[in-house]
Amino acid sequence: MRLTPEQEAMAAAVEDQWLAAxxxxxxxxxxxAEAGVREAYRQAGLPEPERIYWLGSPRAGAMAAAILASGTPNQASDAQSVHDAxxxxxxxxxxxxxxxxxxxxGQSMGPSVRRQIRTExxxxxxxxxxxxxxxxxxxxLGAAAGRRSWELVMDRVAGRIRLRLGEDLTADFPTARPRLLDAIYGQHDGxxxxxxxxxxxxxxxxxAGLTGLAAVARHCGWWWAGARFAILTERPSLLxxxxxxxxxxxxxxxxxxxxxxxxxxxxxxxxxxDLAAELPHLTADRIGAESNAELRRVMLEHFGYERYLQEAGARSLHQDDTGTLWFLPLTGDEPLVMVEVVNATPEPDGTSRVYWLRVPPSTRTAREGVAWTFGLTPEEYRPQVQT
Incomplete structure (x- = not known):
């Protein structure tokens, strides 16, 4: 079978609805959501859960799954396994x-039934x-109904949540991290x-066999399915x-x-x-002192490359009729090299706007840098009219 354009359009419309969810x-x-959970258990041939618990986030859900795994967590040992109060x-x-x-x-949720509920x-x-x-x-059909949303949701949202949860739980509640493997992704399963x-x-x-899962996905966030109990969590309140x-x-x-x-x-x-709290109050000195190159790049984008060049003492490498090439070394990272250019068309008030273009570290002339932004060589970049 090959889909018609009308069928592909239908599939894309279905994807839009699930992407919104x-x-x-x-x-x-x-x-x-609870009705969907019970239906999913029935469709898997399992008894409905004896009780359904609600938590406010996937982090709390994973912790609850760890607590209910044994049913009798030792609070003192929990305190020893975490790093801060x-x-x-x-x-x-x-x-x-x-x-x-x-x-x-003393009550346990029983073994995970994720395989029966979702995988099979x-x-x-x-x-x-x-x-x-x-x-x-x-x-x-998969390309028409899921390719776009997979990247937008699983790669850019759910995957990031899972990564951060793994890091947070490892530091704060190590016994909960393995429970992430048992998570059913709720709305993200869309x-x-x-x-x-x-x-x-x-x-x-x-x-057939998926309508219960679909009902849960339309109405809540991540969840955990145990033989006796299920744990459901809220969707984010802000995204x-x-x-x-x-x-x-x-x-x-x-x-x-x-x-x-x-x-x-x-x-x-x-x-x-802690870095997020610093962003509104960054200084050039604080950025220069950051040893993590990835975090420094975040700081630079928030602070502004041109502002950092000016405040950190960048030096001019070259100047011609296209602009000025600036250079600033960065510890543990490639140098920051940018071309300062002046808009050829004045603003209504008669001033000319200045733009900053980041270019490869190997750039040696302003013309070479501006040409690179257009995908041209310096010899090819010879504009007759600038607007």
Whole structure:
């Protein structure tokens, strides 16, 4: 089977709907999500969970899964496994949240049933869809209904959350980190559910076994499935991205959850909270003292390259009719080399705007740098008119 343009358009529309769900920041629809969990258990041939617990973030969810894994966590040993007091309080707050919802210490959620709930139904549905559509049709449908959202959601959002959670839990609650392997991604699973829903519209019945998972994905964040209990978490209450979908925010966290867990990021790169707090107050000296090259680049982008060149004492390498080439060495990184150019067209008030163009460190003349920004050699760059 090969999809028609109309079928591809249908698949893209389905993807748009699931992409919106994957990036939704509204409070979880708890009754609908819980109904979806029970349906997912039934579809997997499992008894419905005895109890469903709610936590405010995937971090709290992973901690709850660790606490409920044995059912009888030793609070003293937890305190020994973490590195600072606030994290101990976080662990206690998770226990308190579970207790308020009816958990009694000693009760275990049982072994993870993620394989039965998510992995096996996905594999069975994929086999049915591939048989119905044929290898070519299935691949074409996957490209039409999931390729764009996979990059925007799994690569640029969910993957970053998972990376930061792994780091945070390793430092604060080590026994919870392995529980990330048991997580079901809730709203972020929409990036693959969209392809199956589009397939179901072409051949009815291909969503069989996935409707429970789909209901949970439409209504909440990450979750954990145990043989006895399930743990569901809220969606983020804030999600800030740049124009290409990367996590990005300079004046606060790029992701924040209702319980206060947050992730700071600059153009897709997660940054430590202490650095994030420094960004509004950066100085050239502080940037120069940073030994981590990646963090220094974040600082430079926030501070402004041209401002840093001016305040850090860059030297002029070359000047011609195209502009001025500036050079500044950076410890542990390639030099900062930029061309200062003046806009040929004056502003309405008669002033001329100045632009700064970052160019390769090997650049030796201003003309060479400006030409490079156009993909030309210095000899080829000979504009007749500038606007």
């Amino acid at each position: 994957a990036l939704d920041t509204a409070p979880a629809g708890r009754p609908a 606030p994290s101990v309080h976080d662990a206690q707050s998770v226990r308190d949240a579970l207790t308020r919802q009816g958990w009694t210490p 139904p996905w594999a069975a549905a994929r086999e049915r869809a591939s048989a119905a559509l044929g290898p070519e049709g299935w691949a074409q 990036v693959w559910l969209s392809t199956f829903e589009a397939a179901d519209r072409l051949h009815s019945g291909l969503m 800030a991205r740049d124009n290409v979908g990367r996590l990005h925010r300079g004046e606060g966290p790029a992701i924040e959850y209702p319980d206060g867990y947050a992730l700071w990021a600059w153009r897709g790169m997660p940054i430590p909270t």
